[in-house]
Amino acid sequence: AQSVTQPDIHITVSEGASLELRCNYSYGATPYLFWYVQSPGQGLQLLLKYFSGDTLVQGIKGFEAEFKRSQSSFNLRKPSVHWSDAAEYFCAVGGNTNAGKSTFGDGTTLTVKP
Amino acid sequence: DTAVSQTPKYLVTQMGNDKSIKCEQNLGHDTMYWYKQDSKKFLKIMFSYNNKELIINETVPNRFSPKSPDKAHLNLHINSLELGDSAVYFCASSPTGGETAEAFFGQGTRLTVV
Numbered sequence: 659a660q661s662v663t664q665p666d667i668h669i670t671v672s673e674g675a676s677l678e679l680r681c682n683y684s685y686g687a688t689p690y691l692f693w694y695v696q697s698p699g700q701g702l703q704l705l706l707k708y709f710s711g712d713t714l715v716q717g718i719k720g721f722e723a724e725f726k727r728s729q730s731s732f733n734l735r736k737p738s739v740h741w742s743d744a745a746e747y748f749c750a751v752g753g754n755t756n757a758g759k760s761t762f763g764d765g766t767t768l769t770v771k772p
Numbered sequence: 773d774t775a776v777s778q779t780p781k782y783l784v785t786q787m788g789n790d791k792s793i794k795c796e797q798n799l800g801h802d803t804m805y806w807y808k809q810d811s812k813k814f815l816k817i818m819f820s821y822n823n824k825e826l827i828i829n830e831t832v833p834n835r836f837s838p839k840s841p842d843k844a845h846l847n848l849h850i851n852s853l854e855l856g857d858s859a860v861y862f863c864a865s866s867p868t869g870g871e872t873a874e875a876f877f878g879q880g881t882r883l884t885v886v
Binding site: 692694699700703704707762765767 | 862864
């Protein structure tokens with residue numbers, strides 16, 4: 659069965675500091691990996707996705723993520739956090755079809771200090 | 773022009789009532805989903821429809837009945853509402869397969885059962 663673990667429930671960073679959100683997955687085949695962001699009171703928006711190819715993927719809003727098969731990880735990074743990045747972040751893993759039925763992690767809440 | 777739209781955005785109702793949430797997508801996607809997000813923000817898939825056919829039913833009580841009149845619509849009807857049904861319900865859609873198989877989410881419907 660597929661599963662996703664986001665070890666950090668809550669992270670606080672200062673504005674302008676770098677950010678890394680951790681994601682570990684379990685999947686029996688080649689995983690499709692996603693990061694979504696949920697701003698307060700909003701739906702989820704896709705930040706980036708990995709299917710194959712280059713293991714470092716770039717997304718929207720200056721985010722990137724690196725797929726490391728040996729560590730079963732897909733960590734999300736941003737070099738300089740903005741106050742508007744405060745939100746809930748979800749990592750998800752799915753198969754090669756119907757990604758909407760992906761398994762989601764429990765989310766990491768990001769707080770940005772001024 | 774909203775891609776995935778849900779109505780209503782907020783729904784407050786008494787225990788025992790029957791209510792419906794509507795969802796429409798204008799993306800031309802083949803697959804639509806209902807997710808439930810609880811108070812701890814855990815996101816779990818409830819149903820998945822592909823071209824109006826049910827393909828996923830994740831052990832949801834049979835008080836919940838999805839209906840898909842066409843592939844652009846997936847409505848959720850809930851009978852005999854219980855306090856534990858209070859949550860945010862998200863509709864999502866995705867194309868089937870391929871590298872574009874990411875999920876597009878609606879804004880959510882916050883259901884409060886009193």
